[in-house]
Amino acid sequence: MNVRIAIAVCAALTATPGSLHAQTAADRPSGGIEAAVGGGLLGGAGLGAADANLRGNDSTRQTFRLFATSSDFARAPLWHARVGFALTRRLLLEGALTKSSPDVRVSVTSDAEGASPVTIAEKVDQYFIDGSLLIMLDELRMGARLVPFVAAGGGYVRQLHEGQTVVEQGEVYHAGGGFKYWLLTRRTGRVRTAGVRGDARAYLMRGGVSFDDHPRSHVAISGSVFVGF
């Protein structure tokens, strides 16, 4: 579905070639709604290590390790849809839904009775629902069309284990930046701006699938096409 939307947006852009050379990023209007769809890659993250322990029967009261595990999220493609509202020409308030389906991988080693080490996995459907504030850095503009931005925000993460019988929830925070490249800006018509955008973000997650109490960090890069109304 995301692919179909992207194609439709590209078609809209190419249908208005007269505007491509007429406007610049500096001419972009404020107060409008902006929608974007795109995809990218969510980096992996460690989930912690945990041992399967029994109560040891010695004077030191140490545990007896049956086997050891260490776990991580594998990197995975992500897809996102965003809707933003331009508070001013420099500030954009944005809400986003991001979906990815990373594998949770658990490496099992050091079995007390010599079981062969294995890495086992399950797929998790992961959704971020978050909001962020974008600040356009007009002073760092490169040429007439490309403007970098920084962004930060937070939201909710929802994860469904394989079989979709268990839901895990948590918080997600992000900070990062990127650029917008305007292909179209105009003051009339239903579509008033359009362009492409690149994002790089660092995510910090608390809760959700986690085998220790520590928050975990992911990086993500993505690209999208946007249309302003």
Place this chain on the structure above:
Amino acid sequence: MRSVLLAIVAVGLFSQPASAYLHFRANDDGQSIVLKWQRMPLRWFARDRGVPGVAASDFQAAMSRAFATWQAVPTASISFQFAGFTGAEPFTDDGVSVLGFQDEPGMDRVLGATAFLIDVVTGEIIESDIFFNTAFLWSTAAAGTASRFDLESVAVHEIGHFLGLGHSALGETEVHADGDRRVLASGAVMFPISLGPGVTRDRELQPDDIAGVSDLYPGGGFRGETGVARGRVTRSGAGVLGAHVAAFNPETGQVIAAFTLNQSGEFEIVGLTPGPHVIRVEPLDDADLDSFFDARDPIDIAFRVTLHDRLFVAPSGGVGERFTVSVQPK
């Protein structure tokens, strides 16, 4: 150190596992029925007899603490009531449940034992008695006593039997040159061999014990909030009987185990915290077989310890996706 069994006298019963840990069952005309109490509170008497270092009042106090440990399980619905002291001996079919010291010098490897009077039609436990063997030295000291067995720890184990639980195989032992076995580690109070004199760790129930009693007497949202793993263990396509299957939750650190129950190699583990689990299958220790199964059962112990190649996700209530673990011969 000599190993000492926490034995159960199960005359007329067999400890066919029903799910995680063992639940006692009886056979009535080919029908297998789970043994459990059907009326609460469970009234018990303390035998009015002490031993050196443990007065009758100390004995009663230790038993009360051990009963309270089981009663405090939030996901089980059980209650006990101390009915008083009695001169009656345990292991007498008199319709009342008596716990007490008893002279059993011939049972030099048995710290304590539990016996039942049951209704073989309904499976209802009518009476259950526990004796503690005076052939051993006992202690009720809060921190334990180095050369004496902790009465409360052994009582917690025997009261697990009193409730209808059998033995758990979550533990590791080593054989000494004299043939005795020493416990290296234990993951359940219901492990059949004592941790030894001076050790008080079995006063505290482990997740496997809690799952076992909660399955027998569910309460506190146990069925709705924990998940069940069902599956098979096979070797060359055929079911494996008596395989020990453990589920480890990396998030909670809990280990809960079960056995394959039939020739098809089917097992069921209940009481799992929702989320992913590592599944590990191992053969029973050949020295332990009669602690868990009837000696006539063809238990397969000739296969390698195996880790399942997928994570099992326990649901929040209900049964997760069934799976099969294939093991290789040793």
